[in-house]
Amino acid sequence: MTTARRWIGDHLVLGLGILVLAYTFVPIAIVVLMSFNDSSKSRNVYKFQEFTLENWLHPGQWADGMGSSVWLSIQIAFCATLVATILGTLAAFALTRHRFAGRSAANVIIFLPMASPEIVMGSSLLSLFVAAGFGGSLGFVTILIAHVMFCLSFVIVTVKARLSGLNDNLEQAAMDLYATEAQTFWRVTFPLVLPGIIGAALLSFSLSFDDFIITNLNAGQSVTFPMFVYGANQRGVPMEVNVIGTAMFVISIAIVLGNEVVRRRQAKTLAG
Amino acid sequence: MAALDDVVAPKAKRKLTGYWLILPGAVWLLIFFVVPFYSLVASSLFDPKGSPLTGYDMTFHFQNFWDAIDKYKGQIWRSLWYAGVATLLCLVVGYVLAYAIAFKAGRWKNLMLVLVIAPFFTSFLLRTLSWQLILSDDGWVTSLARSTHFIDLLQVVGLVDGDRLLATQFAVIAGLTYNFLPFMVLPLYASLEKVDPRLIEAAGDLYASPMRGFFKVTFPLSLPGVVAGTLLTFIPAAGDYVNATLLGNTNTRMVGNSIQSLFTSQGDYAAAGALSVILMVIIVAAVMLYVRTAGTEDLV
16 A cells, blocks of 8 residues: 555656656747748748748748848857857866865856846946947957856856866876876866866857847847847747757757767776 | 875965966956946946937936836836746746656656756747747637636736736746746755755654655755755846746836846936846845845855
C-alpha cells in the first residue's frame, strides 16, 4: 500500500516537472510551426494559415530590412562574444586562481549586472553616451559596448563554475613530470576548461543576438533583429522571422549537444 | 588550489598576475556599468526645459522625481504588481520542476537541465509573439477558459475585462511568468541539489508525513534558492516592457514602457532619468527588505 503510494508520489512530481518543461517548449514549437506558415493572404493576424516552404527556401524574398537586421545582429553578437569571452575568461582565472585585494568587491560588481533591470542599465548607458557627446553617433559601437558589458558577467560566472570544479591533480602531475608552467597551462588546464569557455561563448552569443531592451535604447538608427521583430509587431509580423528563430534554436542545440559529447569523451579518457 | 599556486608562482608575482588578469574586465564593467549610474542620476536632476538637441542644464532639479512619481504612479504600481504575481507563479511552477530535477530525475537530470535553458536559444521576442497565437480569441486556450468559466473567475479578480485573454493583464502576467521561469528554476535547483536526502528520510523515520517533512525540512533548506530565484525573476520582470507591449493593451503599460518612450521618442531625458532612478531605488529597497526578512546573506 505505502509502496504503491510512494511510487505514485515519486512519479507524480516527475510527471508534473515534465509537464512544466513541456509548457516551456510550447512557444518554441509555435515558432517552428510558424516558420512554415504562408501568411501572404493576411499579414495582420498572427495565426497559422497554410503550409509552405517559401519562408525557408527564398531568403531573397524576406521582408525589407530583415536580412540586414539579422546580419547586423550576427556581427554584433560575434564581436561581443569574442571580447566578452576573452575578458571574462581572464577574469574568471583571476578570481579562482589568484588571491588579491578587492576580490570580493570584484565579485559584487560582476554579480550586479545580472541582477539589475535591463531598462535601468540601458538608460544609464545612454545617459553616459549622451553626456560624453556620443548621443548623435549611437550605433554599432555603442551596441557592442553594451553587449560586452552584460555578457561579461555571464561568461565569468560560467567559466568560474567550470574552473572551481576542476581537480588540480592533473596539473600537479604535469608539473611533477617537469612540464613548464606554460606547457601545463596549454596542455592540461586549458583543454579542461575549454568546454566551460565554449559554453560561455554560446551563452554570450545568444544573449547578445537576443537582447532587445538595452539595445533599443543605445542603437540610434541601427536596427538589430529583435528591434526589427518588435517594430514589425505594429505592422504585422512577417513569418520569415520564425525561420531565424528556428535556425537559431537548432544551431544552438547542436552546439550544446556537440560540446556535451566532447566533454563526456574527455571525461571517459581521463577516467580510463 | 593553494598547493598548486605555491608551485606555480611565488607570492608577489601571483598577486600581480591576478590584477592583470582581472583588469580589462573590471575596467569595462566600471566604465560601462558603474559610471553610467552616475550619469543616470545626473540626468535625473537636469533642468526639464532642455532637449536632446539644445542640451540640458544641470540645475539639481529634484522636482523631477515628484513629477515622475505623480505622472507615472500607475505604471510604477502595475510593474510591481505584475512582476510580483509573475514571480509568485514562477515560484510555484518552478519549484515543482526544480524539485523533480533534483530528486526524481535520476539519470535524466542533465538532459532536463539543458532543456530548462533551451528556450533561451530562441528569440525572447518570438517566444512572446507565440503567446499572441496561443491566447488568440479563436484559439483553444481561450475557448477552454470560456467553457470552464475560468475566464469569469479572471474577470472577477479583474485580470481580464471582456471574454478574451489576449491584450489583458492576464496575458501580460502569463507572458512574464513564462519568460522568466528559467531564472527561478536554476537557483532553486542549485539549492535543492545541496539538500541531503538523508535528512528528508530522517524526517520520515521520525513519523513526519511527506508533506510535513517537505515543509519542515526540504523547503527551509532550499530558502537560499527561493530568495535568489525570486530576486532574479522579480527584478527583470519589473523592468520588462516587451510583454506589456506585445500581450497587453494601452492600459497595461509598465514603467519600462514609459522610460523607453521618454528616452527614445519623447526625448525627455530628465523625466526618463528620474523614472529610471525611481525604479532602481524601489527595487533596491525591496531587495534589501526582502533579503533581511528572508534572512539569507550568502547570495553572491
